[in-house]
Amino acid sequence: MSYVQQLALAQCSSPFTVLGASFSKQSATITSWQPGAKSVSVVLQDGTTQTLACQASDGLFGGAIKGLSQDSLYKLRVETDEGSFERYDPYQFQSDAYHAVHFIDHSPQNLYSQGGAQQVDIELGSKTLKGTRFCVYAPNASAVSLLGDFNYWDGRCHPMQKTDLGYWVLVIPELELGTRYKYQIKDSHNNTLPHKADPLGFAAEPYPSHASLTFNHHSYQWGDDAWMAAREQQDKYTQPMSIYEVHLGSWKRPGDNANGYLTYKALAAELIAYVKDMNYTHIELLPVSEFPFDGSWGYQPVGMFAPTCRFGSPDDFKYFVDQCHQHGIGVIIDWVPAHFPEDGHGLARFDGSCVYEYEDPKRGWHPDWNSCIYDFGKGTVRQFLVASALFWLDKFHIDGLRVDAVASMLYLDYSRNDGEWIPNVDGGNENYEAISLLRWMNEEVYKHFPGAMTIAEESTSFPKVSRPVFDNGLGFGFKWNMGWMHDSLHYISKDPAYRVYHHNDITFSMVYAFDENFVLPISHDEVVHGKGSLIGKMPGDEWQQAANHRCYAAFMFGHPGKKLNFMGCEFGQSAEWNHDSSLDWHLLAYPKHEGLQHLYRDLNALYKSYPALHEGDNVSSGFEWIDHSNAEQSALSFVRKNRDNTQSVYVTCNFTPVPRHHFRLGVNEPGEYQVILNSDSAKYWGSDFPIQQHVVAEQVGMHDRAYSIELDIPPLATLFLLKV
Incomplete structure (x- = not known):
């Protein structure tokens, strides 16, 4: 031919x-x-x-x-x-096009600084032009053409040059920022594939085009220098961390518009003000990486280098993060390296072959989500994923990555029956390639962004998830405590009359509480798919439901571990979460819901204010049981201590609707003890059962201690007492 x-x-x-x-x-x-x-x-x-x-x-x-x-x-x-x-003529800039791949295989950062659609200066003689350099990886394609409004989406107009590394390159001068583009790719047999969005695209257009947009990441002027500098000096393990988990599309809708969204800029005004008022320290966003299907909540991403256009431009998202930082709020995003959808414009069979996914469906297809699984052993895929992780920290100043579905990456037989998976070289079920990738990702994150953090959603007892790589760990900073979540929700959902038989559910978490650096999660996964809302899980009549909710929330804030609560839980959202509509903010007109919100606001403030409640979240020296065996009364008591053991906060919980009169609690020291929070207070829509606000320890032995205090404990309530 x-x-x-x-x-x-x-x-x-x-x-x-x-x-x-x-x-x-x-x-x-x-x-x-x-x-x-x-x-x-x-x-x-x-x-x-x-x-x-x-x-x-x-x-x-x-x-x-x-x-x-x-x-x-x-x-x-x-x-x-x-x-x-x-x-x-773009074909006069051949050396500028080739420059894209000179260093692209040296480090993950080079991938997003060289690949995709880069804004470049083209110098030829005394003349300098602005241009856009396109670079896409399609090693098994027979031909690749650049498509866009600039060539009427005609695949004949701009054929790209294939390089020895499998990248295809071309420079187009004087393209306006925001220009739409895609790639026309022909497989090894010259069959034309669905037009592909740029895997390294920095911005995207929504359905139905899903086109990529040219974008310049160097134009935004950040104003968060003070935050970023202070972040480098903080020890996150001793700092308070109370995370408000948010789905941006359904936190609040503009007016009565059920189909509209608040923009990143509108959220910067409304969401940040709310989070500050509620005393949270961090916002965690369900995935913002570009995704095609609203119903996936972002967990089926296609654009691993682009914030979703649903709420605005990449610079608008930078503004949101910038404003969070300027108002003292950290930003965590959910990052999804475990799977990706097979939408035609996405990564699946990108050049007609499995460029990004495993070839064998026993490894490359996820039965739970009907989506593809990255080939964690392929060098280019590993670089792609690690580059994506670093990209969000680099270009968007993100403070943390919560890595979704880690367990599904670690195990080859995850959600598979016998005969549906391929053992590793040792005959086991561990995915050595995924383990290696996660370790590399964490090493790169903490090497280049030591002030940031990574958090694993890992639902098994895989060892040392949040321990350093040099200690044979996976290298994450924190891990979600799924065991605590499951056991404690199972306990609190029981009728109080039966909790005596399930006491181990509420205490067992302390057996392993310091094996990892835990975050206690009440996440979106607990309020969807028929599970009901958090307050809806609580037994009893309306008052008892709210009291159980308050008692449980206060117990959570007393328990060791950083905290995470999904939006709506803080005011007792009655209905199960629906991603297609706003939270039920109108409920705050009712005292029950307003009282719950007031409690969460005060719990956050309490947690931040008292070092005893956060400095020892991840070390055993910060916790001591007073009484964990009182199953008969469904009560438990413990003390939290700060790092230098100069502050003690005692927590006692009554998980029955029966008040406990003359309840004696062993304490470590003589002196005065002051109630600093009572979840039964009238301001929280509690019964305001009369209790002593100040008590003095007596030399009466209790709970293997020489001193004790006597107090009345309200029904379905948690008390916090400070050793004055």
């Missing part, structure tokens, strides 16, 4: 050998491919024009050009039936 036929069929893999300018000692020749053109002229820098001869009726023009040197620029003036245009 001649190269003219290849160009006409969009099957040319090496246009740089044919198109553009070529030079000899005697002359300069230009060859241009312009499908549908009537005539093509060359416009030199001095303004003179020379006409190219039509060499093939399909659109090939060429000829010798006088006065053109290797360090001068030229434009092409093209006449068509629809009109004329004048543009720089």
Whole structure:
């Protein structure tokens, strides 16, 4: 097949050998491919024009050009039936295009600083142009063309050059920022695939086009220097961390518009103000990486380098993070390396082969989510994923990555029956490739962004998830405590009359509480798919439901571990979470819900204010049982201590609707003890059962201690007492 036929069929893999300018000692020749053109002229820098001869009726023009040197620029003036245009010939910038892949395999950061659509300066002689350098990895494609509004989405117009590393490159001068583009890819048999969005695209357009957009990440001016500098000096394990988990599309809708969203900028005003008022320290966002299907909540991502356009531009998202930091709020995002959907414009069979996913469906297909699984052993995929993790920390100043579905990555037989999975080289079920990837990702994150953190959603007892790689751990900073979540919710959902038989559920978490650096999660997963809302899990009548909720929330804030609560739980959202509508903010007109919200506000403030409640979240020295065996009364008591043991806060919980009179509690020291929070208080819509606000320890032995205090404990209530 001649190269003219290849160009006409969009099957040319090496246009740089044919198109553009070529030079000899005697002359300069230009060859241009312009499908549908009537005539093509060359416009030199001095303004003179020379006409190219039509060499093939399909659109090939060429000829010798006088006065053109290797360090001068030229434009092409093209006449068509629809009109004329004048543009720089992209095929004169071959060295600038090749530059994209010179260092792309050296480190993860190079991938997003060299690949995709990069805004570059093109220097030729004394002239400097602004251009966009496109670079896409499709190693098994037979041809790749750049598509966009600039060429009427005609795959014949801009064939890309294949390089030895499997990347395809081309530079287009003077493209406006925000230009839409995709790639037309032909597989190894010259079959045209669905048009693909850029895997490294920095911005995207929504359904139905799902086109990528050119974007410049260097234009935004950050104002969070103080936050970023202070972040580097903090020990996150001793700092309070109370996380408000948010789905941006359904936290609040604008007005009565059920189909609209608050923008990133509107959220920067409303959400930040709310989070500050509620005394949370961090916001965790369900995935913001671009995703096609609303119903996936972001957990089926396609654009691993682009914040979703549903709420605004990438710079708008930067503004949101910037404002969070300027108001003292950290930002964590959910990051999803465990699977990706097979939407036609996405990563699945990207060049007709499994570029990103495992080839064998026993490894490359996820039965739970009907989606693809990344090939964690392939070097280019590993670089892609680690680059994505670093990208959000680098370009968006994100403070933490909560890594979704880690357990599904760690185990080859996850959600698979016998015969549906392939053992590792040792015959076991551990995915060594995924383990290696996670370790590398964590090493890179903490090496380049030591002030950031990673958090694993890992639902098994895989060892040392939040221990350093050098200690044979996975290297995460924190791990969600799914065991605590499951056991404690199972306990609190029981009728109080039966809790005596399930006391171990509420105490067992302390057996392993310091094996990892835990976050206690009451996440979105607990209020969907028929599980009901948090307050809806509580037994009893309306008052008892609210009291159980308050008692449980206060117990959570007393328990060791950082805290995470999903939006709506803080005011007793009655209905199960629905991603298609706003939270039920109107409930705050009722005292029950207003009281619950007041309690969460005060619990956050209490947790932040008293070092005893947060400094020892991840060390055994910060916790001591007073009484864990009182199953008969469904009561438990413990003390929290700060790092230097100069502050003690006692927590006692009564998980029955029966008040406990003259309840004696062993304490470690003589002196006065003051109630600093009572979940039964009237301001929280509690019964306001009368209790002593100050008690003095007596030399009466109790709970293996020489001193004790006597107090009354309200029904279904948790008390916090400070040793004055």
